Amino acid sequence: MLRFLLQKLGLLIPTFIGVSIIAFAFIRLLPGDPITLLAGERGVSAERYEQLQATYGFDKPIVVQYFDYLGNILQGDFGTSIVTKRPVLEEFMTLFPATLELSICAIILATAIGIPAGIFAAVRRGSFFDQSIMGVALVGYSMPIFWWGLLLIILFSGILQWTPVSGRISLLYFFQPVTGFMLIDSLLSGQAGAFKSAVSHLILPTVVLATIPLAVIARQTRSAMLEVLSEDYVRTARSKGLAPMRVIGLHALRNALIPVVTTIGLQVGVLLAGAILTETIFSWPGIGKWMVDSVFKRDYSVVQGGLLLIAGMIMLVNLVVDLVYGLINPRIRR
Amino acid sequence: MTDTSQIVEEDLEHLEETVGPARRGRLSEFWYYFSQNKGAVIGLVVFTIVVLVAVFAPLIAPHNPSIQNRDAFLVPPFWMEGGNSAYVLGTDAVGRDILSRLIFGARFSLFIGLFVVVLAMSVGILVGLIAGYARGWVDTVIMRIMDVILAFPSLLLALVLVAILGPGLLNAMVAIALVLQPHFVRLTRASVMAERTREYVISSRVAGAGVFRLMFITILPNCMAPLIVQATLSFSNAILDAAALGFLGMGAQPPTPEWGTMLAEAREFILRAWWVVTFPGLAILVTVLAINLMGDGMRDALDPRLKKS
Numbered sequence: 001m002l003r004f005l006l007q008k009l010g011l012l013i014p015t016f017i018g019v020s021i022i023a024f025a026f027i028r029l030l031p032g033d034p035i036t037l038l039a040g041e042r043g044v045s046a047e048r049y050e051q052l053q054a055t056y057g058f059d060k061p062i063v064v065q066y067f068d069y070l071g072n073i074l075q076g077d078f079g080t081s082i083v084t085k086r087p088v089l090e091e092f093m094t095l096f097p098a099t100l101e102l103s104i105c106a107i108i109l110a111t112a113i114g115i116p117a118g119i120f121a122a123v124r125r126g127s128f129f130d131q132s133i134m135g136v137a138l139v140g141y142s143m144p145i146f147w148w149g150l151l152l153i154i155l156f157s158g159i160l161q162w163t164p165v166s167g168r169i170s171l172l173y174f175f176q177p178v179t180g181f182m183l184i185d186s187l188l189s190g191q192a193g194a195f196k197s198a199v200s201h202l203i204l205p206t207v208v209l210a211t212i213p214l215a216v217i218a219r220q221t222r223s224a225m226l227e228v229l230s231e232d233y234v235r236t237a238r239s240k241g242l243a244p245m246r247v248i249g250l251h252a253l254r255n256a257l258i259p260v261v262t263t264i265g266l267q268v269g270v271l272l273a274g275a276i277l278t279e280t281i282f283s284w285p286g287i288g289k290w291m292v293d294s295v296f297k298r299d300y301s302v303v304q305g306g307l308l309l310i311a312g313m314i315m316l317v318n319l320v321v322d323l324v325y326g327l328i329n330p331r332i333r334r
Numbered sequence: 335m336t337d338t339s340q341i342v343e344e345d346l347e348h349l350e351e352t353v354g355p356a357r358r359g360r361l362s363e364f365w366y367y368f369s370q371n372k373g374a375v376i377g378l379v380v381f382t383i384v385v386l387v388a389v390f391a392p393l394i395a396p397h398n399p400s401i402q403n404r405d406a407f408l409v410p411p412f413w414m415e416g417g418n419s420a421y422v423l424g425t426d427a428v429g430r431d432i433l434s435r436l437i438f439g440a441r442f443s444l445f446i447g448l449f450v451v452v453l454a455m456s457v458g459i460l461v462g463l464i465a466g467y468a469r470g471w472v473d474t475v476i477m478r479i480m481d482v483i484l485a486f487p488s489l490l491l492a493l494v495l496v497a498i499l500g501p502g503l504l505n506a507m508v509a510i511a512l513v514l515q516p517h518f519v520r521l522t523r524a525s526v527m528a529e530r531t532r533e534y535v536i537s538s539r540v541a542g543a544g545v546f547r548l549m550f551i552t553i554l555p556n557c558m559a560p561l562i563v564q565a566t567l568s569f570s571n572a573i574l575d576a577a578a579l580g581f582l583g584m585g586a587q588p589p590t591p592e593w594g595t596m597l598a599e600a601r602e603f604i605l606r607a608w609w610v611v612t613f614p615g616l617a618i619l620v621t622v623l624a625i626n627l628m629g630d631g632m633r634d635a636l637d638p639r640l641k642k643s
Contacts, residue, residue, distance in 0.1 A: 011481070030497070135373075142622040146581045147611070150601070150615070277581070303497070307490070307494060
């Protein structure tokens with residue numbers, strides 16, 4: 001297992017270096033002068049220009065610049081926002097809980113519906129239910145989620161007036177964040193109605209963000225289950241006269257879930273890409289919207305830092321998924 | 335001497351006789367399995383209709399997609415109160431006919447899908463062939479670069495690339511192609527590695543085939559099945575991602591009747607005029623769904639493991 005871990009880590013380091021090179025190169029590839037871009041100032045005087053050049057280190061050779069940059073990152077310095085003048089890492093940490101809360105709720109919803117739906121479709125293969133479930137899953141998989149979000153807003157916020165259009169909680173409530181998770185913080189605040197307000201703000205974004213992972217998980221569960229159900233040991237279990245539910249639940253499901261776990265783990269990247277759109281539609285103050293806003297505000301140091309932080313996080317999650325996969329499927333470890 | 339060469343020639347003739355029909359046989363076998371899948375056939379029909387609509391857009395569209403009618407702002411679809419049969423699906427905020435814009439939008443979406451897939455696939459296959467065939471450090475370097483691209487959420491990377499290249503449809507397509515291309519590299523490389531030690535490849539090399547012949551003529555045709563399936567998936571992904579970039583204001587720029595861009599323009603009217611938002615998204619969904627249905631059918635028809643069941 002240790003060898004497996006080291007092997008995976010060995011693969012991760014070059015990837016991280018590559019990712020950091022992309023983030024490093026980003027500012028330098030943008031059209032225009034990087035110093036003017038980073039300083040966010042129009043018409044810098046020659047004196048100030050040289051001063052800034054020294055501050056950002058642009059007067060040094062490019063290789064030295066890169067290693068300085070890498071050194072800063074390893075010390076936790078991801079740059080400073082041009083617009084807010086706050087450290088990028090600090091902004092990321094403030095906004096990340098909002099994305100995390102939304103993503104966790106979405107993945108719970110996707111798993112809670114996707115796995116049973118996939119099992120059911122596989123067990124009743126070819127039936128009307130199977131075809132309907134797989135049909136709906138394919139529609140979900142093909143969904144432009146930004147449009148799906150707008151449709152839900154029209155129906156639930158516009159016509160039915162059940163849910164708010166945007167934000168994380170009603171402006172009526174105010175409390176200091178403790179965990180950063182609105183669901184927990186609103187309960188801790190003890191204010192009547194705060195929790196309900198947080199939930200009603202969370203429902204639509206969760207549904208929108210969960211749509212594609214839900215479809216993927218349902219399809220993957222079904223095909224994994226079908227594969228396992230045709231295995232010899234399942235036939236043996238059946239011929240022994242075990243109850244069908246026991247065969248499906250105990251013998252088949254446990255083995256079918258192995259690839260499903262990987263699929264769920266791999267949805268993290270999908271979730272973050274989805275968060276960019278979902279958060280933009282619902283004005284959800286998370287890192288997805290933060291990145292889009294920064295691109296538009298030309299706050300390039302935020303884009304640079306955010307790129308690296310997000311990619312780093314996805315790589316970490318993928319590592320954990322690989323390790324979990326190795327744990328539950330010893331064949332992989334060799 | 336003459337005897338052997340004669341035998342070889344006869345063998346070759348015999349081979350051509352059997353291979354020729356086998357190729358045709360494979361195609362009809364593919365069609366047999368593909369047409370067994372009802373969803374795939376429906377997908378193919380819908381996709382064909384979208385293609386026809388795109389090709390004949392100027393003939394079908396009732397109005398010019400970019401002409402604004404000042405007397406008809408936000409006219410609802412014809413079946414609603416206040417609707418006008420001249421504007422079947424209503425008009426947008428500046429009085430343009432939505433149906434005509436959707437019809438012309440089909441051209442953009444199909445072009446985006448085609449452009450992105452051709453670019454991503456040709457680059458991906460070339461790089462994948464090199465990685466799988468060369469092995470060693472070349473392979474390692476290529477695959478680490480692909481890992482780096484895959485470490486970013488695809489839409490975020492595309493968004494940032496467009497920020498570098500400048501907003502616009504062409505740049506958006508190039509960015510999306512770059513983001514989708516690692517999948518082709520990985521697939522090609524995996525197939526090449528599985529095939530390169532097979533007997534037919536070795537015998538071809540022994541017979542004196544050069545590297546390029548081995549890569550492109552001997553090995554590549556035997557790796558095509560998963561690549562074709564991936565191409566269909568990428569086609570729909572390209573349409574979705576381009577629409578998403580358009581929606582974020584980074585793809586095709588107004589007044590282009592691209593479906594995602596139309597949605598972006600319609601956002602502020604969602605609570606007043608549902609039709610401005612509903613139809614462009616529906617067009618994206620139907621097109622992408624049709625392509626994905628076809629993709630599922632192709633996968634089933636090309637995957638020999640699934641054929642038995």
